[in-house]
Amino acid sequence: MTAPETRHPARYWHRLDDGRIECDLCPRTCRLHEGQRAACFVRQMDRGEMVLTTWGRSSGFCIDPIEKKPLNHFHPGSKVLSFGTAGCNLACKFCQNWDISKSRDMDRLMDTATPEAIASAAAHHDCRSVAFTYNDPVIFAEYAIDTADACHQRGVKTVAVTAGYIHGQGREDFFRHVDAANVDLKAFSEAFYFKLTGAHLAPVLDTLYWLRHETKVWLEITTLLIPGENDSDDELRALSDWVVRELGPDVPLHFTAFHPDYKLDRHPATPLATVRRARQIAMDAGAHYVYTGNVRDTEGSTTLCPACHTALIVRDGYQIMHYALTREGHCSNCGHAIAGHFDQHAGDFGNRRIPVRISAHAP
Incomplete structure (x- = not known):
């Protein structure tokens, strides 16, 4: 081979x-x-x-629940074929996938596959989408774009999990081939970005604004809360206010818990109370869909109708326990349209994670 x-x-x-x-x-x-x-x-x-140097080379393939990306409003319960490569254009000291994103060892890229092979595997395993994830797909944009083209030819959608640190023509080309994105808004202060990621806040905000107003990409946002670094009430309120004002209240927000890792391996983990506090702050700011992550929290994982507050999608981890949307994606109680991409019935992939081996070339 x-x-x-x-x-x-x-x-x-x-x-x-x-x-x-x-x-x-x-x-x-x-x-x-x-x-x-x-x-x-x-x-x-x-x-x-x-x-x-990483075109056609991956750190591994795995079938995940779409909620793990996390995307709660993009075909809930469906399967997504996930893969990444190596490297990253940020230098986050708290990276949760540092063994992949910080890798300088090309021998880690044991799996090889053409875009056509990836699309074929996704279709074979009945995956609704393919996710570019684990490390930031911005840096392997050409490979991601080629793979997205192959996926779309087979009716498979594409997802980008990214920090949004991209600009110019590359941004337009990359996201033109993406159906949904979860963007990591790592904090809402320039000091945090400079100190803990080696990057800057403004380009990320530019990407978020551009995605929301200039594209049809379904957008959700994740902020990993690190105790004492980006979890103050003032910062969370400023972040939430900006999202609601500049992007609109229908963009889902995910506040996720940090666990000690990489260069912050002695930093305290995020308490459940912190992600719940962040969720409440964002809801008080007017955000319609706010979630907690990296914790077991049914209330914080539930999709509520913004109009009548009926629990429409109840999750236990990534398992969907209750689904009460109409075929059109409306609240079954009051008829309010819920923002996102929904099906008549939720998928049932649940909490599984299945590693997949892919032949280098499509059959």
């Missing part, structure tokens, strides 16, 4: 007068000499051009 070509031409770069090339994909605008890799590690100057 021959692995896909690893020297894959990359887009979104230009030459500089001094012989270097500059990456135009994300706000880091890395400038590279021959042989040098960008901060994300997977984009490299090779023979005078930029290449994507």
